[in-house]
Amino acid sequence: MSRLSVNDLSLTLQGKRILNSVTMPEVSGGEIIAVIGPNGAGKSSFVKCLCNLYKHTGKICVDRTPITAASKKSFAKNIGYVPQTIGAGSHLQVSEMLVLALKADSLAWGVKQSDLLKMAEMLDRLHISHLQNKYCSELSGGQLQMVSLAQALITNPSLLILDEPTSALDLSNQLQTLALVRDYVDTPLPLPESHTPKKPIALVVVHDLNLALRFADKVMLLSDGELASFGALPDTLTPALIQAHFNVETELLYGSDNRPSLAVLRAI
Amino acid sequence: MTHSHSPTHTSSIDSQQQAWLTTSVAEYHQQSKRRLLLLAALTVLVVIAFLSDLYIGSQGLSYETFLQGLLHSEVAPGEINRRAVVIVWDIRMPSAIMAVLIGMVLAVSGAQMQTVLKNPLADPFTLGLSSAAGFGAALAIVLNKSFASYLPIPEAFFIPLNAFVFSLMTALLVSFAGIVKRLTPATVTLLGIATMFGFNALLTLVEYLASADQLQELLFWIMGSLAKASWLDIKILLVFMAISLPLIFINAWKLTAIRANEELARARGISAERIRVQVLILVSLLTAAAVSFAGTIGFVGLVAPHIARMLVGEEQRWFLPATLLIGGAVMSFTSLISKALVPGVLFPVGVITALIGIPFFLSLILSSKRNHWS
Numbered sequence: 001m002s003r004l005s006v007n008d009l010s011l012t013l014q015g016k017r018i019l020n021s022v023t024m025p026e027v028s029g030g031e032i033i034a035v036i037g038p039n040g041a042g043k044s045s046f047v048k049c050l051c052n053l054y055k056h057t058g059k060i061c062v063d064r065t066p067i068t069a070a071s072k073k074s075f076a077k078n079i080g081y082v083p084q085t086i087g088a089g090s091h092l093q094v095s096e097m098l099v100l101a102l103k104a105d106s107l108a109w110g111v112k113q114s115d116l117l118k119m120a121e122m123l124d125r126l127h128i129s130h131l132q133n134k135y136c137s138e139l140s141g142g143q144l145q146m147v148s149l150a151q152a153l154i155t156n157p158s159l160l161i162l163d164e165p166t167s168a169l170d171l172s173n174q175l176q177t178l179a180l181v182r183d184y185v186d187t188p189l190p191l192p193e194s195h196t197p198k199k200p201i202a203l204v205v206v207h208d209l210n211l212a213l214r215f216a217d218k219v220m221l222l223s224d225g226e227l228a229s230f231g232a233l234p235d236t237l238t239p240a241l242i243q244a245h246f247n248v249e250t251e252l253l254y255g256s257d258n259r260p261s262l263a264v265l266r267a268i
Numbered sequence: 269m270t271h272s273h274s275p276t277h278t279s280s281i282d283s284q285q286q287a288w289l290t291t292s293v294a295e296y297h298q299q300s301k302r303r304l305l306l307l308a309a310l311t312v313l314v315v316i317a318f319l320s321d322l323y324i325g326s327q328g329l330s331y332e333t334f335l336q337g338l339l340h341s342e343v344a345p346g347e348i349n350r351r352a353v354v355i356v357w358d359i360r361m362p363s364a365i366m367a368v369l370i371g372m373v374l375a376v377s378g379a380q381m382q383t384v385l386k387n388p389l390a391d392p393f394t395l396g397l398s399s400a401a402g403f404g405a406a407l408a409i410v411l412n413k414s415f416a417s418y419l420p421i422p423e424a425f426f427i428p429l430n431a432f433v434f435s436l437m438t439a440l441l442v443s444f445a446g447i448v449k450r451l452t453p454a455t456v457t458l459l460g461i462a463t464m465f466g467f468n469a470l471l472t473l474v475e476y477l478a479s480a481d482q483l484q485e486l487l488f489w490i491m492g493s494l495a496k497a498s499w500l501d502i503k504i505l506l507v508f509m510a511i512s513l514p515l516i517f518i519n520a521w522k523l524t525a526i527r528a529n530e531e532l533a534r535a536r537g538i539s540a541e542r543i544r545v546q547v548l549i550l551v552s553l554l555t556a557a558a559v560s561f562a563g564t565i566g567f568v569g570l571v572a573p574h575i576a577r578m579l580v581g582e583e584q585r586w587f588l589p590a591t592l593l594i595g596g597a598v599m600s601f602t603s604l605i606s607k608a609l610v611p612g613v614l615f616p617v618g619v620i621t622a623l624i625g626i627p628f629f630l631s632l633i634l635s636s637k638r639n640h641w642s
């Protein structure tokens with residue numbers, strides 16, 4: 001997927017308007033888009049609509065072609081999704097969770113050697129090889145989040161959707177996780193059938209605006225179910241915009257590496 | 269943005285890493301091998317249970333006579349021990365086979381109800397299927413009314429058919445209410461529990477109207493029994509299994525995915541609702557067939573899946589066969605105990621499953637620290 005855009009997306013759940021005609025301008029492969037907004041703004045709902053978890057109106061376009069009922073399934077296959085609530089779920093080991101991610105919609109019982117190699121590589125890449133034989137119910141929240149990310153990455157998705165992937169992680173793991181996402185979207189996907197290597201796109205719902213500033217290329221600010229702002233970082237995320245939607249006074253500071261970060265001064 | 273560039277998608281990995289990967293893959297294979305061995309051990313257990321069940325009976329046979337009967341072996345040239353053959357093959361064999369099959373069917377039904385409804389308490393009992401079957405049987409026994417009267421089928425099916433129809437109708441009703449009203453798994457379970465209480469009340473009403481003889485027969489049916497099993501019953505049950513089990517087995521990965529995280533499964537394009545309904549209908553067919561032949565035998569459907577889960581986890585490729593085997597073994601041993609407890613007296617198996625199953629089950633769940641239903 002080299003280009004993705006969303007047009008006029010609306011969602012109503014149980015008579016309540018959750019998203020109102022949200023449009024996301026075209027984003028390209030190699031970009032991380034931070035989806036931000038106050039609580040209840042519709043961030044999670046928006047990414048869930050992309051994952052086809054809710055019945056919504058509006059158009060999602062991949063490479064300028066709208067997704068139809070027929071192309072829905074192949075679009076779903078290209079998505080790597082890390083949901084907000086993970087939970088221990090069922091009685092499965094970490095290795096089984098990863099193999100499951102590769103086999104989920106398969107009817108054949110067998111697991112190929114290549115699938116197992118992918119599993120091993122992914123465990124190694126996320127530094128969770130030591131968890132391979134642990135049952136998910138034995139893992140901490142942060143470890144579960146890493147497993148969930150591994151499940152999403154293992155299929156080499158061209159659209160990575162992460163719903164608050166760092167909520168259960170400590171500072172170092174937050175940075176590592178987003179660096180991993182950064183690295184993932186910067187590397188072209190190994191697609192044998194296409195001649196021009198395509199880079200993946202990542203949509204990341206985050207609460208921490210500093211993480212957005214540090215890792216994302218563009219920001220999408222949702223407020224009250226509507227698109228409040230969309231644009232490149234760091235320029236789009238001005239203290240005035242933040243004050244208008246988050247009700248806090250902030251100041252942009254520049255560190256020794258000349259990168260901006262936000263200092264929250266007070267709530268209004 | 270600055271960032272380190274590690275070989276994310278490339279396959280060029282250094283030798284140390286390669287060694288790591290090989291270890292990891294080998295560990296997975298090792299795990300699979302262990303589980304395969306466990307399944308083999310469970311199969312042996314089923315065979316032992318089955319043979320012991322066959323060996324024990326009111327007509328005490330010596331070990332030698334038992335083998336003569338089982339193997340049709342010649343006691344003298346051209347002569348076989350006809351009495352032993354009749355006892356082993358005609359009297360004991362049908363109920364011994366039935367024990368294994370009923371155990372398997374109830375266990376796999378319970379397992380899949382727990383899987384698709386995401387509820388550790390779901391089983392044929394708690395979803396009202398057994399109570400519905402009980403009520404259907406009661407109508408046939410006490411009021412002499414059965415769907416079988418309208419069909420050209422043998423007299424022997426007068427009670428089972430009624431039980432089957434009531435059980436299946438209940439299952440379909442609960443499933444379809446779930447679809448039409450778009451109910452969550454928890455609500456479907458509650459609906460099943462409400463149905464169970466409803467049918468239990470109706471059953472009590474019919475019992476109130478019954479004569480002493482009818483009550484005795486009904487009680488025997490409700491408590492579960494394998495004594496009346498015939499070869500025809502076995503064939504019918506096998507047909508049900510041959511239709512339902514492959515359709516459940518083929519969805520092994522999807523079921524694993526739905527149970528692991530339904531949202532994730534749906535995002536992958538798996539239609540969780542469709543699979544849920546499909547599996548509920550299949551296990552309803554299985555349960556209805558099982559209870560209509562053997563009466564309401566509780567607990568196997570609840571206990572066997574939990575034991576299987578503790579032994580092999582919940583990847584359905586292991587979980588399904590393990591559940592089947594454990595169900596078969598548990599039921600077979602229960603049948604054996606029901607005969608051996610007091611020689612000459614046949615206790616209802618349904619009572620034995622509960623009496624033996626409950627302490628065993630409690631010790632299992634209380635000793636397990638893992639909670640995977642949150």
